[in-house]
Amino acid sequence: MMPFRSHAKVCPAGRRAGLFGAGRLLFCLWLAQEIGAAQTAVSFSSQVLAPAYRADRILIQPKPGASLAVLASFHSSLKSEVLQTFEGIGGLQVLRVPEGETVQSLIARYQQSGLVEFAEPDYTGRVFATPDDPKYLDGTLWGLNNAGQKGGTADADIDAPEAWDVLTSASNIVVAVLDTGVRYTHEDLAANMWVNPTDGSHGTNALAGSNDPSDDSGHGTMIAGILGAVGNNGKGVVGVAWGVQIMACKCFDNFGRGDVSAAVACLDYARVNGARIINASWGFTNSLALSNAFYTVRNAGIIVVAAAGNSSADIDVTPTYPASYDFDNVISVAYTTRNDALGTNSNFGATSVDLAAPGEQIYSTFGATDTFYFSNTGSSFAAPYVTGALALMLAKYPAESYQQIIARVLNATDPLPSLAGKCVTGGRLNLRKALSPPINLAALSSAGGGPFQLRVSADPGRTCVIEVATYLTNWSRTFTNTTSANGTFDFTDDTSVGSAQRFYRAVSSP
Numbered sequence: 001m002m003p004f005r006s007h008a009k010v011c012p013a014g015r016r017a018g019l020f021g022a023g024r025l026l027f028c029l030w031l032a033q034e035i036g037a038a039q040t041a042v043s044f045s046s047q048v049l050a051p052a053y054r055a056d057r058i059l060i061q062p063k064p065g066a067s068l069a070v071l072a073s074f075h076s077s078l079k080s081e082v083l084q085t086f087e088g089i090g091g092l093q094v095l096r097v098p099e100g101e102t103v104q105s106l107i108a109r110y111q112q113s114g115l116v117e118f119a120e121p122d123y124t125g126r127v128f129a130t131p132d133d134p135k136y137l138d139g140t141l142w143g144l145n146n147a148g149q150k151g152g153t154a155d156a157d158i159d160a161p162e163a164w165d166v167l168t169s170a171s172n173i174v175v176a177v178l179d180t181g182v183r184y185t186h187e188d189l190a191a192n193m194w195v196n197p198t199d200g201s202h203g204t205n206a207l208a209g210s211n212d213p214s215d216d217s218g219h220g221t222m223i224a225g226i227l228g229a230v231g232n233n234g235k236g237v238v239g240v241a242w243g244v245q246i247m248a249c250k251c252f253d254n255f256g257r258g259d260v261s262a263a264v265a266c267l268d269y270a271r272v273n274g275a276r277i278i279n280a281s282w283g284f285t286n287s288l289a290l291s292n293a294f295y296t297v298r299n300a301g302i303i304v305v306a307a308a309g310n311s312s313a314d315i316d317v318t319p320t321y322p323a324s325y326d327f328d329n330v331i332s333v334a335y336t337t338r339n340d341a342l343g344t345n346s347n348f349g350a351t352s353v354d355l356a357a358p359g360e361q362i363y364s365t366f367g368a369t370d371t372f373y374f375s376n377t378g379s380s381f382a383a384p385y386v387t388g389a390l391a392l393m394l395a396k397y398p399a400e401s402y403q404q405i406i407a408r409v410l411n412a413t414d415p416l417p418s419l420a421g422k423c424v425t426g427g428r429l430n431l432r433k434a435l436s437p438p439i440n441l442a443a444l445s446s447a448g449g450g451p452f453q454l455r456v457s458a459d460p461g462r463t464c465v466i467e468v469a470t471y472l473t474n475w476s477r478t479f480t481n482t483t484s485a486n487g488t489f490d491f492t493d494d495t496s497v498g499s500a501q502r503f504y505r506a507v508s509s510p
Contacts, residue, residue, distance in 0.1 A: 123287050162432040176269075178279065182214075184246075187371055225366075249266035251266040334355070345377075390405060464508060466506050
């Protein structure tokens, strides 16, 4: 494991480079050299949120090898109380600020002690606010299946009905919703709630320090319904996954406010209790403690789906976290409208946002009562579409790594003009493509620097398009063919001899 440090500023192999080099495309070959390094340097120099923090707590990271006894003695000399320790996150500690001290003065004392890797405030964050655009309580789940209703554009959706012909349930996959809690007694969620085998609860409440993650806001319950409301039960709505185990982790209050220590506690709970995916429809300013907690989650192989935010901002320039973390397990999601446009308030980022999903006027379960439903707009509600899709992918391909699962989803987006240059894939989630049989490609040997050759392998009779690009953008169609009875066809690019570097990919023809 790498040492714990500021992964927001200095991180391991970049998320974008990792996806491009090892599976962002169905096949990606650089004729000049093997892909392995990041293609774009990203600067995290500015912040999208004001750095507000709690006045009664700080977080510290002990230095590797530091004596815990000496550190405990130092705590005692300052009258600092250790409220919580996260052994799995390098011994990260949450400390109560003693009387007579301020957050900044206490941080200075720890920084000067030589005992800590860092000391920082317990920053506060918020679930992403709802944009001030009209809300429609129309009850139609256009993001799953858009036939042009209510002025929408036909097929501006994730092709859920077609995907459900392949798979509907991920009942063995645990998805942690880190949010305002979940109304776990809701008629459309109760059957899909995860149950803690130790105490019978459905998750944790890091704000109250209890095992009751009840939702007093509604935001988290909406998230849960979009990704996993019970399907085929004759009630309300259906989630992307008809069956899934929803773990409720409450780290934001009824006003959508939370702090780093609560988020860290929920991240640790999800990791320890077997979550495979974490939905994070919220954002913080940069925090070393939060970064390290997310890196620990990454080392556990857990996928994080993060909403990009709703400030119409380029988060390549003004980052928000976790969406801007450059980790290969974090997927950042913008939101699109029922006309496949980028949402007016949606954040974006050519290198920091991976894809988009429906997020305008999304109808889902709500926390007011056990039979209440509501419609809302924002990237908060786009993220769980991707979370539900990933749950189905994990269920279908249980032997694959999280990198491979992420690559499958990102490879399967529908390219949209409105997203060109706005996110890594330039596309919107398509569940049908993600769950369809994969296309496999192999480079054929080419002696003496001859033309590039490629073999496509898929299910028989699949029409595929070979596309070429010089820098992973502006893909051009160069060849179309249909696989034979044995499921293959070969492609040769005679123009590749002596040319500049090129990338190739194969996609299914619509």
